[in-house]
Amino acid sequence: MKFAIYRDRLEVAAIFFSSLFFFLWGLRSQEIIGFESRFYLFALEMWRHGVSWFPTTYSRPYPDYPATSIWLIYLSARLLGGLNKLTAVLPSATAASLTVCVTYCLGRLHSRRFGLSAVLFLFLTVTFIKYARTISLDMYPTLITLSCFYLIYSADQRQQHKRLVWLYPLLWLGFLFRGPIGLVIPTGVVCFYYLLHRQWKRFWVTGVTALLLLIVSTALLLLLAHQVGGAVFMQDVLRMEVLGRIDNRYLPLYFYFTDSVSGYALSFPCAVLVVFGLVFAWLSRKPVPQSAGLKSLLVWVLVVMVGMSLPGDKKLRYILPMIPAVALLAASLVALPFSQPYFHFLRRGWLRLCLYLPAMLLLAVAAVFFYLKARSVTLAIQFSVLFVSLTLLQLVNGWLVYRAVLTQRVNEVAVMSVAALSLMLAYLMAAEPVALYVDRARHLVRAMETVRLEWGAQLVFYRLPPDGLPIKYLMNMPKEAPAFFIETPAALAAFSAPALFVTSGKAFAELPAPLVSHYRIMASDYMGHTRVVIFTTR
Structure with missing residues (x-):
């Protein structure tokens, strides 16, 4: 018995460290690209100015995200001697590695083969690999949702219900890392699990307790926001972390159900094909191995996908908390002894x-x-x-x-x-x-910053929103400097101090010809997917 326990722990440790190695390999000198630029700038400002209750940009608090994940990046950078992509990604890569381990443990409740197959399906999911190697806030609710499901499922399997006391600290951690949505997603998965299995008392207790926890946590968050930035900032936090995620309308309700087929390949398409066979078997009243567990996994996936389809703001990374369940559903194809010919053909x-x-x-x-x-x-x-x-x-x-x-x-x-x-x-x-x-930008920014610092010129962004492309520029600057923003040709013409102006190619092309004649183009290149023009006065 002791040998088996040690072997299981050794397997979990091996899975964790091998996953962490793959998720961190070659990151130290890599450039920060894409959406993670914003979070790297948060970490950079915290690294330069110290810990704050909210992440900051342009030395002002930013209302859309809690600072918990940025604190972990700051701690990682302090422990490892500096801020770079490796130290910035380490916390979310660790969460991803733990996700792999807990997925294995969840499958291992039935068989070692099930657990290993689920792990392999995670590594066969390109989007999971991608976000495991970036600064990904959504990796934390993924780990927390998985951990909550593991707690309640293993408690039922092993009749160890005392471990359920850890459920509420996990839900609170979800709020700390991702705000209200970080608590709502795992709560929804847990409550629908209890609803599926007709555990009415636990359903109501968990639902009501989680609701109270959400109300109290949101109230404390808003009070903290008021303390940090006043009533205006508190309203911004309420709008961006709660109401704004519900009101925005960008993509159709079916977005996740169609785009996940390619976005979460290979595991999601395989899981969908498995579910087709399961539904047919259930409707035909044919025997299905581990039927209750597979139904629970399917409910988990549907809760996340349907729940996240209701807000208008949709991105594939928002439904990352479903991917462990998808991997386990897909793994059932090779791990469970299905008797139906459909599954043999699919396998x-x-x-x-x-x-x-x-x-x-x-x-x-x-x-x-x-x-x-x-x-x-x-x-x-x-x-x-x-x-x-x-x-x-x-x-x-x-x-x-x-x-x-x-x-x-x-x-x-x-x-x-x-x-x-x-x-x-x-x-x-x-x-x-x-x-x-x-998506590169560092080569251009470093070259232009060398020139700007030699001249002692100011940095000015013309017709670029502060929350957009300037983030990518500021994040790649070797030295912090104040940035100025102007919106009109008249304000551009009136700017008399020595400056390096940055704008999009489209905005520069729309400048009046007489005004353009006063400037000299320093560079015309791409920053990420956007062509920019960098110019100065003649």
Whole structure:
């Protein structure tokens, strides 16, 4: 018994540290890109000016996010000697690694094979890998939702209901990391689990307690906001963290149900196909192994997807808390002994995809290689290493097929492991460098800042919202400097101090010709996906 416990703990530790290694590999010198630029600027201002109750931009409190995750980045930077992408991503990468571990433990309640298969499906989900390697606030509610589900499910499986006392501290942590939505998502999953299994008392107790916790926590958040920035800032916090997420209308209600098929591939499409078979089996009253657990996982996914479809502001990262359940549903295909022919057909199709995935990725990488070569684009991609690695992995799969022919038994976990490693290598060594190149800004900002500092000029943004592209510029500056914002050609003409002006290509093209003649273009290049023009007075 003791040996089995030590073995299980060793497996969990191995999964955690191997996951953390993959999620942090090569990040130290990487450029911050995309949406994480905003959070890196939060951390940068906290690093320069000290800890604050709310994250800040332009030395002013920002109302849309709690500061808890930024505190962890600040602590990480202090412990590891400086702020860079590695120390900034470390907290959310740790949360992602813990998510992998708890997913394994949840599947392990039924079998080791189930747990390992679910872990491999997580690593076969590109969006999960992507957010595990970025500053991702949504990774915290993902871990907390998973942990809450593990608590209540394992309590029922093992009849250890005393552990449920940890449920409410977890819900409070969700609020601390993500605001009201960080508490609402796991609460919804827990309450619908109790509703599904007709545990009425726990349903009402959990729902009412969570509601009171939400009210008290929101009131304390608003009081703190009033203390920090007055009534106006308190209203901004209420609008952006609560009401604004409900009122905005950008995308249709079905957005998550359609875009998740590609956004959360490969696990989500596989899980959908599994659910089709499960629903047919349930309607036909055919036996389904672990039926209650699979229904609970399906309810978890639906609660997150339907619940997050109600607010108008929709982004794929908002439904990240469903991905452990999706991975477990998909893993049931290879981990549970389904008797229906549909599942046998689906399992064979899935294994064939995994068998040929290294070769498919090899072809995709070759296409990228020839595309870049034809356009004389140089990226930091070690194509030769990647070609050799994927070829070897495909040969390993060939050997596994040979073994399967001899033994009449396919090692499905081994085949999926090779596929997951292939996808991870292709992402780290090809897809990510391409994304870094397309969204790059550091080279331009550093070059322009060298010139600006030599001149002693001011930094001025023309017709650029402070919450947009300037964030990317400020985050890449080697030295902090005040930024000025002007909106009209008249204000631009009246600005007499030495300055370096930054604007979009579109805004510069709309300037009157007589005014343009007074300026000299220093650079016209892309910052991320936006073409910018940087100019100064003649």
